[in-house]
Amino acid sequence: MKETLDYLFAGNSLTKEEACSVLTKIGEGQYSELEIASFLTVFRMRPIKAEELAGFRQALLDLCISVDFSEYNAIDVVGTGGDGKNTFNISTASCFVIAGAGYKVTKHGNYGLSSVSGASNMFEYFGYQFSNNIEKLRKEVEETGICFFHAPLFHPAMRHVGPVRRALKVRTLFNMMGPIINPSSPKNQLVGVSDLTIMDLYYQVFKQGDQNFMIVHSLDGYDEVSLTNDTKIVSNSGEKLISSADFGFKNLKQEELSGGKSVEDAARIFKGTLEGTGTDAQKNVVIANAALGIKCMFPERSLSDCVSEATEALESKKAFGVFNKLMNLK
Structure with a gap:
């Protein structure tokens, strides 16, 4: 050293x-x-x-403890965090919408760092049992369409770094590693980044592999499609800007995406969005991200068709059905 x-x-x-x-x-x-x-x-x-x-x-x-789910055309939707926006769990909710549309999702995540509630906070709150048992995870994917990899269980090597990160109390290179170290190496990945520098770094890494990928950054700083501003997308097929109107939606206000002040607040918003009692803003931003996830998996499809598919999965409560089935699966 x-x-x-x-x-x-x-x-x-x-x-x-x-x-x-x-x-x-x-x-x-x-x-x-x-x-x-x-x-x-x-x-x-x-x-x-x-x-x-x-x-x-x-x-x-x-x-890491790797997971071979290569037989599935699976996707992960995840953000780097660090945008300081304290949104509700948009990426996680969009994963349930994608699964509700009939696709396989292998979600990787951890506890929140820059927000009140990360993916692991949400899954844990609703009683999901974290596990690195491959057969349990395979059963979840087969029967519900989604499973969750709680990062610490799959990356035991990180235990040597954890005490240092906690002592330093500043962001380190490991803050940007999470979205690119999914233990199942899914064939498709929609990744949100909080700044354009990380976007370029991720692009340089992803283009060396054979995944379908989309890297997204809202121009006002969100690490996902926020519908509060235009979104830059970099993918296998190049880069472009898309607007809220491209999804068929109006621009949202930042406060409409708030995750609240506690895990309980975030969980209420999350569940309400899936069961159909959330606001139009909450529903639309989840649909937009889910639609982009479907588009990532099937680049040949039009964005409007992907939006229609995501909308149907959410409004028909198929996504909520997936959520309930996963949380109650024995």
């Missing part, structure tokens, strides 16, 4: 292979907390490079 730190402090960057090697050693517990803290500090002082991010991603995927 001393040689690596001297090399980085001199202004150099790591190759993908070097980045993979050092993070593998961190994950194996070969370095002290002080050494790890020094290493993480480098990437607070200067931007992470795409090759470094790709190497860190490879290390964490190599070290």
Whole structure:
């Protein structure tokens, strides 16, 4: 680590292979907390490079408890967090809509960092039992269309980093790793990012693989389609801007997307949106993100058709049916 730190402090960057090697050693517990803290500090002082991010991603995927669900044309919809907007659980709700439309979802997530409630807070609140038992997860996908990977159970190597992150109390490179280390490596991924720098980094990483991907960023800072402003999308087929009108909706106000002040508030909004008692704003923003997820899976389909499909899945309560079935599955 001393040689690596001297090399980085001199202004150099790591190759993908070097980045993979050092993070593998961190994950194996070969370095002290002080050494790890020094290493993480480098990437607070200067931007992470795409090759470094790709190497860190490879290390964490190599070290994780992997799940082979390759027989499914599955998707994950997830945001990086860090946008400071404290929205309700839009990405998670859109996953249930996609599953309600008849597709397979392998959702990866954790507790909230920049918001009141992350995906894990939501699943836990409603009684979902976190597990890395592959057969349990497979049964959930087969019978409901969705399962959830609680990140700490699939990335045991992160236990060596956790104490350092908690002690530093600042965002580190690991804050941007979650969305790109789904242990099932789904064939499709809709990822929201909080700034354009991360968008470019993710694009450099994703384009090296064979996934269908869409990376989205609302121009007013949301790490998802917010319908409060235009959204930039970068995908396998290039980049473009889309507006609320492209989904058939009007622009929303930021306060209409609030997740409240507690997990209980967020859970009430989340469940209300799925069961049909939420506001039009809550419903529309979930439909928009679900529609884009379907579009990611099937690029040849028109966005309006995807919106219609997502709308039907939500308004018919198929999405709510998936939610209830998953939470009550034994």
